[in-house]
Amino acid sequence: MANEAKFREDPDLAFLQYLDYKDLKLLADTLIKDVEGTEQWTGSLKKTLLANMKMYETEELLYKNSWKAIVAEIQLFGGDTLVNLVRRKGVLYQEILYDVAEKIGVDFHKGTINTVELEEKVLRKLFGKVKTLDDIDEINQTLKEKGYLGLTSLKESPLKTIKNSVGGGSVGGVSGGLLAGLNIAKNLVKVNPWVAAATLPLTAKDITAPAYRITIPIVCIVAMLRIKFDANKDSYNEF
Template sequence: MAYRDDAGLNFLGTLSSEELNDLVNILIYDKGGDKRLTENLTFSDNYKKYKPNHKMYWKEIAEEIQLFGGNTIVNLLFRFNKGVEYKEILCDVCNKLKVNYSKYAPIDMIENCLLQKILYDALKNMTPDQIKELGVELGIDNFNNLNAQALIGVFQTIFQAGGFASYKLTLVIVNATMKALTGKGLQLATNATITKTMSILTGPIGWAITGIWTAIDIASPAYRVTIPAVIQVAYLRKLSQNRDAIKQLENLNL
């Protein structure tokens, strides 16, 4: 099977090999570091020829996501070993995690709903002092009397506004989520401006994700791939959309 042209995944072709590395690891290795029995990526000719120059075989990476997604959609009799488009996979993951979203919304908005659900579940596990500290680290004014529900509205505004604050919040959520799901944080998450914010959310998001993961009856092992892969793709899209703002801040910190 070849990669199906996919508006939700075509942006992967604009990313560097370093940026694609975490996604590739999710697709190939399980949480224990062993190769997944069901992965096909490492058998592709381009992978064998160019690894670890991931950008040279980004279509094979995208195809692998589509193939895993085809094994999680309900109608397996007709979809087994057939890839499905990313938006269908994203919506399937959102349904599995009980995310409130509209399937008619743009992909990035659905991804934001997914990230907000993870964050909201984490906020419910945080003390008022932790919520206040998080507000300080994110530069939110007048947060003293904000509860978890009110902060969700603030975070939604941050997501929609774009720029570095949007990217920073996404990075913090995804880094903590990846630690809970795969045992490793994001390799790119080294910027000193986000380190403390990450430490605040790592515990609460870990508890929230563990609770969600335990509650899910994962009928197909493919969900152990599609859930972290979709969350990783959401992060990479936010990274791609906010490059200019990220570069400007990094230049200021030089």
């Protein structure tokens, strides 16, 4: 249960504990695999869920009791990898939402907009209107067409892929400069991960930066789950 140990109390994601297990499974699946079904090379949620399966008899109990691990995975994907290594936790959802909104060009002012309002702006910016979970296939297709899902997650670590592709100077357009940047990162992170995250060469920094291929669809799903939750609060037990 490594993920749960990295869980941070997060008021914007606390409602997830009351959701139907199928909604939690949707979140988990989005964190574990991309829209093409390829498993993310980073993250440990799948390993956590497999471990938790030994304790819970049904799929419903598994996901209901793993909501903190799911939140922790969201928080980790939203943070810079190098900084995460030192603080051993990710970032709060509000920071992830701000990053996603800025990434897709939403006009907003921090401190004067609440989470619900900003999530609505994100959905309208991406899809022209506020979508529901019934539109999930259309949502994934739109994000893919807009290029917000990235190059899909690699089947193996990109560091390994790069090393296998580079020999001597440059192969396939990939230069040894990136490898040099990654070596710099290894040394810098031992001294100051925040400095490392800010000063890495751009290509290396892209690898350690928040995983927008994951955080953008996750923010969309969280936003729609919040709408569903707010509309059906009375039907959720313990709330």
